[in-house]
Amino acid sequence: MSDFKSIGVSRWLSESLNAMRIYTPTAIQKACHDCIGGAKTGSGKTIAFGAPMLTKWSEDPMGIFGLVLTPTRELALQIAEQFAALGAAMNIRIAVIVGGESMVEQAIKLQGKPHFVIATPGRLADHILNSGEDTIEGLKRVRYLVLDEADRLLSNSFGSDLQRCFSILPSADKRQTLLFTATVTDAVRALKDRPTPTNKPKLFIHEVDSVDKVAIPSQLETYFMLVPSYVKESYLYSILSHEDNEKKTAMVFVNRTHTAEVVRRTLRNLEIRVASLHSELPQQERTNSLHRFRANAARVLIATDVASRGLDIPDVELVINYDIPADPDDFVHRVGRTARAGRKGQTISLVSEKDVSRIQAIEERINKKLDKYEKITDNKVIKKSLQSVSIAKREAEAEMSKEEFGERKRTIKRKSQKDDSSNYKIKKPKNKSRK
Incomplete structure (x- = not known):
């Protein structure tokens, strides 16, 4: 049996990892609890958050157990593939919620209460806003939230979508939150000092190596x-x-x-x-x-x-x-x-x-x-x-x-500029009466 069992990974998951020729946990995989994880690319961060989530899920495989938010569609699909491979022996159900795909089909998948949802913030925010209570109800009982490539997600470009996603999730004292990144920025580090619920340990940062390495x-x-x-x-x-x-x-x-x-x-x-x-x-x-x-x-x-x-x-x-x-x-x-x-x-x-x-x-x-x-x-x-x-x-x-490559993008930009200009009103100066 691999060393994964010694860090609390369930036996069935250790066997799945062995079948994938993954025998020994990396430093980031050993250190993962309620945390911010910083480690270089290629160090196995997906397994670092996937293994504990799948171990806990297998003890009680009900409803939407975990939500993983990631900045790009390709990353979401890759994470889903890794979860599917790891959980194949346990009939795991996964929903990938990203742009460029049918909203209706995705809503049906969410209504079916998959075990794990892998999503980009923008598309999940669209569902929360437009797809109705039946679609998003399962997200209210999520046990795990993961922000993958957290430094990118915490940038301004994702701010409003992230807020909408968080608004539907359980409060911080009822879920476990994990943030992973290859670049531990000041915005990520600042989360360590945020107040936490009294019944939860303080969030800690685990950086595997020095910044330069x-x-x-x-x-x-x-x-x-x-x-x-x-x-x-x-x-x-x-x-x-x-x-x-x-x-x-x-x-x-x-x-x-x-x-x-x-x-x-x-x-x-x-x-x-x-x-x-x-x-x-x-x-x-x-x-x-x-x-x-x-x-x-x-x-x-x-x-x-x-x-x-x-x-x-x-x-x-x-x-x-x-x-x-x-x-x-x-x-x-x-x-x-x-x-x-x-x-x-x-x-x-x-x-x-x-x-x-x-x-x-x-x-x-x-x-x-x-x-x-x-x-x-x-x-x-x-x-x-x-x-x-x-x-x-x-x-x-x-x-x-x-x-006419790029014409669609140019059309959207022109329309956006037109909408902005139509919303802009020039205030006329008030006439001052002379005394």
């Missing part, structure tokens, strides 16, 4: 390349097609959805097996892209930061920052897609003339200088790829223009 694993090689911004695609293609990298699985991170689509189509035109993951794609295409990449049907995944957190794709060997993120913590999360669970990995950042200050902030955050990547030279790029990549990019942009 959590940020960048020692087995991760970090490089940069200085490149002109107007020919970045040529340098990217040269890296991916270099003999040292041509067989590697790679994730390429960009800052905008439009860039993601241009890069994907350009690389596809150059006969690289590529997929993309960004918010402009329908949910089914997002899911298919992830499945293709995991199955190695696509060797390269072009993604915005929707894919930077938590996704467990074990065989990513190379992460390329095509665009440099404004927030150094986003860099940490991006490169955390490789060098996971003790494996080696490599990251290369394409640094243009406007990115120097961002790179300096990143180096300060990770307490490490990036090394210069010297396997690609300007002469090689000009000689071997500049012309072919330029043609492929023009074809990609012509396709996107013909298909």
Whole structure:
């Protein structure tokens, strides 16, 4: 029997973990009670909160036992897959509540009182607001609440949706709350000092390692390349097609959805097996892209930061920052897609003339200088790829223009601006009577 039994995990769950070739708990898995858990990516945070929840649930498998909130659809689906695998022997029922799927079908699942609900805050808030009492009634007796990628969830962008979700849940003294993150921010730490019910122990923080070690694993090689911004695609293609990298699985991170689509189509035109993951794609295409990449049907995944957190794709060997993120913590999360669970990995950042200050902030955050990547030279790029990549990019942009890529997003933005302007009233100055 594995060491999981020694930390209170039930026998059936220990056997399930053994079947998945997970034999020994990691530090974060040993430390999980009522807590804020901070540990580097790839350290097994899902099992850290899943194992105690499933152990307690198996003692009394009634109603909606646990709710897991997470910032992205892909993370929600991944967590649900792991819960399903762990609880297969106990006929576990799970509902995934995310955007891009049928509200009606999700409402039916919630009404059926699944054992665990894995949700994004926005879609669950929609159900609380619109789907009726029968749909949300089961959430009022939840025993466990988990905030995964808590630093992201506690940012302003999720504030109102989180408040709506919390409004339907049992009070803090009637549920157990667990927060997990690879980045323990000040907002997360501040929760430690919040008042707790008198019958509950004070919330504690468990950070597995120092901040710097959590940020960048020692087995991760970090490089940069200085490149002109107007020919970045040529340098990217040269890296991916270099003999040292041509067989590697790679994730390429960009800052905008439009860039993601241009890069994907350009690389596809150059006969690289590529997929993309960004918010402009329908949910089914997002899911298919992830499945293709995991199955190695696509060797390269072009993604915005929707894919930077938590996704467990074990065989990513190379992460390329095509665009440099404004927030150094986003860099940490991006490169955390490789060098996971003790494996080696490599990251290369394409640094243009406007990115120097961002790179300096990143180096300060990770307490490490990036090394210069010297396997690609300007002469090689000009000689071997500049012309072919330029043609492929023009074809990609012509396709996107013909298909009106991004028009739906632009229409929504124009409508929002129109609504805002119609709600704005100019106050006329009052006429002052002369005496």
